[in-house]
Amino acid sequence: MKPILEIDAVSKRFTRTLDVAGRVAQRLGAKVREETVHAVDSVSLTIAPGEVVGLVGESGCGKSTLGRVVAGIHSASAGRILLDGQDIAALTGAERRAATLAVQMIFQDPFASLNPRLRVEDIIGEAPRVHGLVTADALSDYVDETMRRVGLDPALKRRYAHQFSGGQRQRIGIARALAVKPRFLVCDEAIAALDVSIQAQVINLFMDLREELGLTYLFISHDLSVVEHIADSVAIMYLGRIVETAPTEALFEAPRHPYTRALLAEAPRLDQRRRQFEPIRGEIPSPLDPPPGCHFHPRCPKTQDICRTALPALDPIVPGRHAACHFWAET
Amino acid sequence: MTLAVQGLATHFFTHAGGVKAVDGVDFSVEPGQIMGLVGESGSGKSITGFSILGLIDPPGRIVAGSIRFKGTEISNASEADFQRLRGNRIAMIFQDPMMTLNPVLRIDTQMIEAIQAHETVPRRTAWEQSRAALGLVGIPAPEERLSAYPHQLSGGMRQRVAIAIAFLNKPDLIIADEPTTALDVTIQAQIIHEAQKLTRETRTAMIWITHDLAVVAGLADRISVMYAGRIVEQGATDDIIDRPLHPYTVGLLGSVPSANRRGARLAQIEGMAPNMLALPPGCAFAPRCQHADATCAQVPEMAAVSGRTVRCFHPVSRP
């Protein structure tokens, strides 16, 4: 099947330039310098229509930045995002707008992601009205229908976002995205801020919407059990790079990268009691100053000399499976 | 018995009305024991912790109940008494370590102060103790970290320092409020590992407040599940996790993805947490409960059922 979305060698760098005071301080010998973070470092990923791809990693690994590049909120420093084989950045006019609307994002924070000064009907209805997706007469019905689709009572559409609970606010955010008829949703930790019992409701909603609307998801999460449940394939990121991709079942059955293995072993599970094992040592290094070679080598139990100098390529292991480790074969 | 809480009720009196944040909570913790206090937001789990520490400020007030710490009633203790207890006999760990750490003081200054506040020892000895404490929580190169300021450390490192400070005076009880919620999985695993090791070695009792059942499943000896200000089920970890009886506990465990077949719809608890300003009369979970009937219009008492206590008229029966 032709992929719906391709991430082609995308990098995103953030540079903090020095202001006047900083430059003066630098002249005087202070230890300040321009800092560049390689938040995303040449990442490629191909997503088929209807697929759910889980993007997993810890804080600072660049997963949210990658999601924002895909959703068009940040522009890539290098590389391309292709929708239906076309570079989105190269499109103009109506085609560009269609591509922008086709990819929407669901945010983590159900409070910060909704404008507190707007009524729910405006939060949901603004974009379809501005873009002329529905006529002014039909807008009210369209908002009702969209609210019902995400399990909200349309009678509440004159309320403001703060009058809803966290789970309902997340539904409003989902309705806002659905209102522009997207084909691809980037969910950035979309359930992380919700209570456990509400998480299940929202995960179910995501699964229902996928079936009803044929949506494709890039599902960004730090929670392995959620990703294991809903994703078809998984990509694991560490410090800006993808270290392993695999179909979900294969990955959870036999992780190949030592970092994936550590993540799987250390995620708390209900069936584990008073465990006694020694967890993986060390901190996640600062993305400002990542270690050379394989970024994971300072924490890796299998580190050899080559890991400290050479960056391992994301090698294909079997079709659909890749690992970026010099020693993936020796597991 | 390190701590025995009986009928604790902490209410808040706001202009929007009274909130029974904690309403009749009983539990006890023994030396070396870890109790997981589990609940969703608004369940009253953190307020319970703050009540024990004497940290309830107006408009909140402890309106009823007794809190006995090593046999002494402390629910009506003075602020001066609490200051002697806190950081010495009872320590706390917060979700945000910066609640404990002072941003403008070096780590060694803070740790030495914490020791000398409760014990007369020379500075050098206090410094040695601090270094040893940092080593215990798995901080590499503790000498270097001691001369650092909090902002120079990562989030995980700060939380470790906060834990080291909590254990400094070998307290009898530590109350940890969501201490790993803001941390990454690998760092969380390390912190849980250290906390578990330390409680075992020092025989400190610990109350671990969290929303994450999976965390306490691997950590706690006993679990208390809270809902809308009351404990609804309490017992040994294995009983609660493997054989839950209260419909809410059953629902919570069932909605965790790993409890469901991959790709299938999750078993979800319908509805949402009740508005604490307008709790339903009787069992607060009844409006979301499949088993609810007319009897649930009364508040059920905690009753002993198969080795644990449950607050429910219709505990889920098991084959």
Add this chain to the structure above:
Amino acid sequence: MTEATLTAPVTPVKVETPFQRFRAEFFESRIATAALATIVLIILLALFAPWITPQNPYDLAQVDVMDGRLAPGSEAFAGYTMWLGSDGAGRDLFSAILYGLRISLAVGVASGVIALLLGMAVGLLAAYAGGRLETVIMRVVDLQLSFPASLVALMLIAILGKGIENIILALVVAQWAYYARTVRATALVERRKEYVEAAACLGLSNTRIIFRHILPNCLAPLIVVGTVQVASAISLEATLSFLGIGLPQTEPSLGVLIANGFEYMMSGRYWISIFPGLALLLTVVSINLVGDHLRDVLNPRLKK
């Protein structure tokens, strides 16, 4: 539509609207409530001055020089009681104060509103444009704020000359920078929030994002700054008028009244200066009290 999504929760949590909470918290403070009531009373008195006062102090036909410098409580030639006494020209002080309040309030509010609009536009531009333009704007703001407002106003009046328009212009120039800095700081925080990212993701235009999404969320701190700035505009105008370089005798604001009575202070006719002074003090203190309390109520960081 599947059954499961329908069974999802639809009842909202019953929470008070932010306005209701704001109102409840505002009126929790007795002193702020009293201050607000005072302001309302002052505004009403000023608005309806022609119907309340026994005399139009600017209608020469109603002023009798024979009534000059009467003590409080004296009876005027025309028969009414001058509860606050009269000034050197024989004007009833009570009437003069109410008419003076009209001018003082009008000048304060007009300059405040114009400065707010100007500062808001400049601040938003700085926050959204960024880069060199932002640096230039903010350096100008810094420069402006490093001079005392009274000095800036004094210099301008010296150049422009007296007159109500010039006074307003001087006050606007002296104060726009406070608004600009407040708006820029708030807008910078707001534009990083996820709802602004969402608006960008939905393909909305920059103009729409700025005016419909960011600006309405910057208003709370602006209202606080605006309240305090109106008070300081009123007292700044009074200062200038007292010094004789503000409003002319034909448009006597409270400052002019105080200045007029000043020469009689030493001769024991205290009331000519003191009563307009008290009116000014009451007005400025009330507005400041309300402003301070607004800041406490609207600032989430001070919340328990």
